[in-house]
Amino acid sequence: MLNTSKITLVAALVLPAMVTAAEDSGRWEFKEKGVIVDAFSGLQWTQRDNLGDITWPDAKAYCDTLPLAGGGWRLPTMQELSQVYTAGRDGTTPCGESVCKVSPKFYLTAKWFWSGERRGSSSAWYISLANVGRFVASLSDSDRNRALCVRRHS
DSSP: OOOHHHHHHHHHHHGGGOEEHHHHTTTEEEEETTEEEETTTOOEEESBOOSSOOOHHHHHHHHHHOOGGGOOOBOOOHHHHHHHSEETOOSOEEETTEEESSOTTOBBSOSEEEEEEEETTTEEEEEETTTOOEEEEETTOOTTEEOOOEEOOO
16 A cells, blocks of 8 residues: 655655756756756766666765766765656656666666665665656665766856
8 A cells, every 4th residue: 555645755855856858958068078067956967877786885985086077076965866857858868778867968877876865874865767766775785776976066
């Protein structure tokens, strides 16, 4: 049986962050090689993910030490990740074996992305960019999870 209060809570957290495909037009701009700027939030994103299965600690280390365009990268929050998702997009942007509702300017190799938010001492939150589903997994889980890094606009 569905727990409608949990569904309502998730919808309340996610829906304000989603934008329509029409609002996506002109939103994502290339800053420099490998870096995309979100004109709405001012956040900078790596154009591609880490290209392979990765555990949460390794994803965190990957972003923290990424030298791309001067460094300063980190794993995004769940809210930031949900803003990459574009409601209404027809879902034609490839992300591994799936399609994601994101700007076609991203190069993604899977649909699940770690956030920087932990849940207790042994798990962390991740999100699906195919349907904006939110999940929790063990920090040691690497099955199809990826790192997409973010930083503040400089």
